[in-house]
Amino acid sequence: MLNRQGRPSAPEAGSAGAGFTTWTGHRGLAHEEPLSFEQGAKGRTAVDLPEIPKVADRLGGLAREGEIGLPGLSEPQVVRHFVRLSRQNYAIDLGVYPLGSCTMKHNPRLNEKLARLPGFADLHPMQPMATIQGALELMAQLGGWLSKLTNMPAIAMSPAAGAHGELCGLLTIRAALEARGDKRKRVLVPESAHGTNPATAAFCGYTVDPIPATADGRVDLEAFRKKLGSDVAAVMLTNPNTCGLFEREIIEVADAIHAAGGFFYCDGANFNAIVGRVRPGDLGIDAMHINLHKTFSTPHGGGGPGSGPVALSAALAPYAPLPYVVQEGDKFRLVEETEGEAKPFGRLKGFHGQMGMFVRALTYMMSHGGDGLKQVAEDAVLSANYIMAALGDVMTAPFEGPCMHEALFDDRFLKGTGVTTLDFAKAMIDEGYHPMTMYFPLVVHGALLIEPTETESKEALDEFIGALRHLAERAKAGDTARFTGAPYLAPRRRLDETAAARQPVLRWTPAQ
Ligand SMILES: Cc1ncc(COP(=O)(O)O)c(C=O)c1O
Structure with a gap:
């Protein structure tokens, strides 16, 4: 069951977590985080500011007349708010980020x-x-x-x-x-x-x-x-x-x-x-x-x-x-x-x-040098071809022959399974991966575009390939609900992505 915010509600008796009768919305170490505006108290700040002397004409009549409307938060509240939010996100520092066309590669610490x-x-x-x-x-x-x-x-x-x-x-x-x-x-x-x-x-x-x-x-x-x-x-x-x-x-x-x-x-x-x-x-x-x-x-x-x-x-x-x-x-x-x-x-x-x-x-x-950059390109192409070859027997590729830096699959391997490209991508979240790029490029039906980049180790690629193989096999075995209901294990479930793109709500308005 989903609660108001679209995340799984408290475990039912008999499920993992049996015995809970009330539920705070938190799940293990993942907190259900309110907006910064919904936290804190009026007048609270993270720094001590000196009293600003009131000079009548300082702003030439443009002085603010009402409240500024910012949340009143202490420093620990601010830090926790953003750290908690960051823990709800996937990141290149967490694992393989296979978004095709986006080249999500490691950002070197140097x-x-x-x-x-x-x-x-x-x-x-x-x-x-x-x-x-x-x-x-x-x-x-x-x-x-x-x-x-x-x-x-x-x-x-x-x-x-x-x-x-x-x-x-x-x-x-x-x-x-x-x-x-x-x-x-x-x-x-x-x-x-x-x-x-x-x-x-x-x-x-x-x-x-x-x-x-x-x-x-x-x-x-x-x-x-x-x-x-x-x-x-x-x-x-x-x-x-x-x-x-x-x-x-x-x-x-x-x-x-x-x-x-x-x-x-x-x-x-x-x-x-x-x-x-x-x-x-x-x-x-x-x-x-x-x-x-x-x-x-x-x-x-x-x-x-x-x-x-x-x-x-x-x-x-x-x-x-x-x-x-x-x-x-x-x-x-x-x-x-x-x-x-x-x-x-x-x-x-x-x-x-x-x-x-x-x-x-x-x-x-400068840290790679000319030869190093050449190797970047070669390794990016090698990684993509490794994925293409390793999944060739369970997924379907629209074009023959080796690829460059991206492995492109279509949705023929999902035919008759009741699972769509979108469902398959959402199931990847439950496996601990950010989905690949889907439905792009438009010239390929149900496209799944994977760009591993040159920065992934062979072990990381093998693990990723293992997850995709497993999902492709489960879809073919008829485990449809696992896909159509996915993701089950994310802080949020399926969101209305169309409304999010077409009618984004970008501004918080206080309750009257
Ligand atoms: C092929 C291609 N062209 C253009 C862009 C746009 O680049 P940017 O996101 O830096 O604006 C992208 C971004 O993903 C892309 O993949």
């Missing part, structure tokens, strides 16, 4: 140590240039590594995530087209693309024209060629694509879009599969974002603050957004205004980007 150095952690973006020389040099160095790894001459550092990088890339392309008086209208996007690709193109005012996939999960080159025309601004292609496959005809795609006068945007979310082995600039790519929180191991942080620098070709470099770092002799300068030959399309953020992520990413690069 990165954290360096990011916490006071010289980096205590900087303020409005400090005078002379006092932030080290930070600017670090940004220039990180840009240099990205430029070398992509073989692309310019790097826009300010985007705050992959999707923000896509926006940066398409605005740069639009500026380059407008500079030559070319008002193109269409952007071609493969059907398998991540949702942010068409969303970005539409946001920039383009019509999105989908490119179909071939039976082997790749872009249909002939269909793509047929869609080209003088109104096509760009193609947005992901490589390796979201089916975890390398787009073998990528050079033909680049040649064709260039011949048609358009630009080639590459979604670089999956760069971790090819870093050190393939340089996107060599493939004819004009713009590509790199999610530092995927390839270069910086934390995801619940959607931000991330970092999505964009590598640009020589044709697009002049249109890169402000601000950017230049080196003049042994000094570094953040360019904030249009100068010289540059024609920046504008700026994406108030400041220069996520310094904490820059420090972590550069630490990761």
Whole structure:
């Protein structure tokens, strides 16, 4: 039975926990945690503040008239509240986090140590240039590594995530087209693309024209060629694509879009599969974002603050957004205004980007070195193929042959079991795992997309494979309720995910 908040209610007599007649909502060491607003007392604070003298006109008539409405909590209450909440979550520090396309890999502690150095952690973006020389040099160095790894001459550092990088890339392309008086209208996007690709193109005012996939999960080159025309601004292609496959005809795609006068945007979310082995600039790519929180191991942080620098070709470099770092002799300068030959399309953020992520990413690069990064890609691909091979007899793969860094399965192995991809994913929670990405990419029916990354040991992979094998066998054996009712062992059961996405309640309103 479920209580008001959707978690299992007190054990029934005769079950584990027999003898309880009342129930607090806590389960073992997992507490049922009220909102911070529902705890504490009016006027309580975690720090002692001096009495602020009342000066009538201090705020020019803008002084607050009512209550501020913050919860009154002591320091231990605050600490416990957030620690208790964190214990209800899954995390990369708890176990394998197989979300495909998201690259949830270990965040090395060395990165954290360096990011916490006071010289980096205590900087303020409005400090005078002379006092932030080290930070600017670090940004220039990180840009240099990205430029070398992509073989692309310019790097826009300010985007705050992959999707923000896509926006940066398409605005740069639009500026380059407008500079030559070319008002193109269409952007071609493969059907398998991540949702942010068409969303970005539409946001920039383009019509999105989908490119179909071939039976082997790749872009249909002939269909793509047929869609080209003088109104096509760009193609947005992901490589390796979201089916975890390398787009073998990528050079033909680049040649064709260039011949048609358009630009080639590459979604670089999956760069971790090819870093050190393939340089996107060599493939004819004009713009590509790199999610530092995927390839270069910086934390995801619940959607931000991330970092999505964009590598640009020589044709697009002049249109890169402000601000950017230049080196003049042994000094570094953040360019904030249009100068010289540059024609920046504008700026994406108030400041220069996520310094904490820059420090972590550069630490990761320098601690691996060029050969180490190449091995990152090789190990990520090896791990995914290991999973693919180990589960090939109990789960079904939509495409033949080896994969890149992600193992993709469809739901044919669940046919006739009464278990859906969603049920299967929820049952993984009861086995102690975060579910894999499900129902994406859209071109595969009931997709289950697993990205193990290079940071998992063979033992961890074997344990994970064991859990999936067990579940696949249980589903086929008719143990349906185990799936349709899952998760049984989580702090919350099945939530209304549609309402959560479409009508999110993001604000607490006090009871009247
Ligand atoms: C293929 C692909 N493109 C773009 C994005 C968007 O990146 P971000 O989450 O950094 O905005 C993602 C994120 O998962 C992705 O997997």
